[in-house]
């Protein structure tokens with residue numbers, strides 16, 4: 001037997017270490033030689049038996065949040081077992097460790113907290129972030145997901161409670177793309193919170209202060225980026241769920257210096273462009289002929305809008321023509337050049353000359369979009385009237401209700417199919433069950449960055465990318481689109497089944513790595529068979545052997 005794990009841990013310390021613990025699966029010989037004899041029930045379990053046992057425990061809980069708590073228990077006691085469960089039952093457990101339940105977990109984070117995981121950097125740590133980073137037990141870290149908790153899904157400012165998101169995203173890196181969990185690090189930057197409810201919650205675990213911002217904030221982030229790069233020079237940094245007021249600034253500041261990306265701006269754009277490509281296949285139309293109206297004009301909307309424009313330009317439009325086909329409607333109405341407050345550089349290119357509409361419904365009537373894309377965190381904002389209007393204007397309207405968690409979705413799948421008389425092409429941010437409408441079963445799938453960020457990160461890690469160019473997000477969108485089968489489209493699915501996600505991530509990983517190699521942005525030699533090399537590099541959840549049997 002090869003691959004013998006080397007650890008100095010013995011006895012109970014081994015059982016308490018989630019990277020090495022096999023619990024009841026430690027073999028007779030391991031129990032003898034590692035000081036475990038007597039610390040476990042006598043019969044050795046198989047891995048399958050352990051999976052069955054854990055699944056059985058989780059299945060006894062009805063409330064998703066309780067399933068989350070039990071799953072996190074497993075995450076923190078035996079990572080292999082946790083990830084095997086996720087991989088085997090991805091459809092069942094993704095909605096628990098990710099949206100929507102992770103949203104609930106973040107809301108309650110300081111009340112359900114049991115195990116510390118990852119790295120917390122607070123504004124009180126200014127000047128000593130290197131010491132904090134030195135305390136991290138990981139030898140190597142390939143990828144960090146970092147948030148400051150200010151825009152957690154569509155739930156707003158959750159301060160340090162936002163740590164649930166980096167933890168969940170990194171769980172997907174391992175389950176969906178085979179990134180070694182021992183080389184992943186969730187990070188929460190705590191600069192305070194402006195959420196009064198949390199500030200008044202006696203159990204809240206973050207700093208009890210209003211958020212710091214400005215130069216002090218920038219300096220803390222810079223100190224953090226420098227410290228992690230000093231210890232792990234190739235580490236990929238994924239910025240996640242930062243408020244719009246910081247998201248673009250951070251990306252602009254670091255994208256040409258370190259291998260990083262903003263998942264909400266760039267990962268989301270990639271997955272939504274895939275959804276549009278699939279819709280084009282179903283409609284037998286081209287992207288360059290669409291008119292897209294967004295509800296929301298923040299990080300996600302502008303990221304998507306720019307990548308859709310890029311894809312339209314690839315189809316032959318000039319940039320000006322492409323931009324003119326896209327409009328944004330935000331909390332102040334249609335984004336126009338007539339606004340008194342200056343528009344952000346991300347919004348500016350899409351600004352209409354004038355505001356012919358006060359409400360979103362009026363905007364639909366006026367602009368006559370072929371697609372509406374909701375990234376506004378306004379649950380129910382795609383009203384019956386909006387959906388009916390879209391169905392009046394279009395034979396097959398494109399309706400993407402992408403806000404998370406489910407409570408923030410602009411409409412449900414059922415509403416979308418019902419109010420468009422079963423004619424719409426629909427995608428959602430959080431999962432919805434299949435919908436029966438007039439004898440047909442529609443299977444809505446998620447236009448959620450989870451289809452792409454694990455593969456993009458995998459490609460960047462594999463190639464030891466120096467930088468992550470924006471073009472890879474269109475590369476990933478095309479790879480994912482190619483994996484959508486005619487049978488998927490038949491059922492109204494604009495994305496492949498989640499059960500294929502490891503294959504999807506391997507394909508995206510290879511394509512992204514290929515792009516990075518070709519642009520001379522890789523720090524290693526390109527292997528002859530890149531796809532095989534990427535696949536071979538993926539980590540599988542299998543318990544280690546500690547002793548030659």
Ligand SMILES: NC(=O)C1=CN([C@@H]2O[C@H](COP(=O)(O)OP(=O)(O)OC[C@H]3O[C@@H](n4cnc5c(N)ncnc54)[C@H](O)[C@@H]3O)[C@@H](O)[C@H]2O)C=CC1
Pocket residue numbers: 151152153154155243244263264268271295296297298299300301329330331332374375376377378402403404405408428429430447448449450
């Ligand atoms: N499906 C997916 O993969 C992703 C979904 N999202 C979701 O998109 C939502 C927005 O995320 P971000 O763009 O990062 O947030 P953001 O805060 O940057 O943008 C929100 C936008 O919604 C607008 N808005 C607020 N109230 C509105 C109203 N009543 N009517 C019209 N517009 C309104 C705001 O003006 C702003 O432009 C969140 O719910 C998030 O969960 C974000 C990233 C990925």
Ligand SMILES: CC(=O)C(=O)O
Pocket residue numbers: 099152153154241263264403404429448449450
């Ligand atoms: C999916 C995601 O990244 C978000 O809702 O923020």
Ligand SMILES: [Mg+2]
Pocket residue numbers: 153240241263264
């Ligand atoms: Mg996000």
